[in-house]
Amino acid sequence: MQTIAYTKEILAELSRTIERMDDAEAEKLVDGMQRANKIFVAGSGRSGLMAKAFAMRMMHVGLDPYVVGETITPNLEANDMLIIGSGSGETKSLLSMAEKATSIGASLALVTTNPTSVIAPLAAIMIEIPAQAKAEGTSGKSIQPMGSLYEQSLLLFYDSIILRFMEKKELHNDTMYGRHANLE
Template sequence: MHLKQIIETVAEEVSSVMANVNEEEARHLSACLLSAKRIFVFGEGRSGLMAKAFAMRLMHGGFTVYVVGETTTPSIGQGDLLVLVSGSGSSSMMDALVRTARKAGADIGLVTTNRDAEIAKESASVVIVPAATKHRKETEPSTIQPLGNQFDQTVHLLLDAIIIFTLHQSKKHHSFEDMKQTHTNLE
């Protein structure tokens, strides 16, 4: 297979997965973002990198957002939203975070491939990303990519699309220039 074919195949795979995301689920996550007092994000591995990219764009859009595990992250509380990004939708760390967040009165948002995850049952918002994961279940789409690449790539684009939609729904719409002003100047 030539590199050009690989590039085209990867783009087609991600496009196909994006086309199968339930728009109402994505809209509901957007509504949760808009109503949250503060937003906390978490993911492990590459999913964690996608969560951090999401946090960065939310910050650029004027939201108060924190990455769980960073030293400057405050305690979560009533009116806050914890957004978890995970292909499997479960891990012992995420289970512990959900227990703490729920006890503090926060809502949970989950971006995952696994509708049956225990965390999904406790979440105010669940966005199912029908992508291939490292587990290669029969119900997952085929992919030429290793491990959870298809999920991670789709999540990145999907969360960016949700942010764009959310900013358009916001009462204080942030323009490109507004967002540029919040971009770091320490580089």
């Protein structure tokens, strides 16, 4: 298969995956973000990179986001929200964060391929991305290696959450651009 053919198949996989997602849970996430004082995001590996991109867009729309593990991340409090992106939902460090967040009384959202994971029962909001998890290998859900389909879907999902937030708050690109980094 040639490069463009692979690209077309990746786009088809993304389309099939996103069509199967639950919009009601996504709407709960948008509403929870509007209510939260501060929003924390976490993920390991490539999921963590998607979380960082999401945090940047949240800042652009005027929210108060933080990436767990960064040196300037403040403490999590009861009126805050933690959003975890984890394909497996089983990563021990993320489980520990989820347990801590719920013990403090913060809202927990999980975006995962595994709705029966150990983190899932802790989450007030659970969004399933029905994609191949990296441990599934050649499950037939994707031609892509490991968790690529999940991670790509995660980024698109996070961007769609931002679009819905913008719609609800009647925000536009020019508003966001005003918060864009200017020391570059």
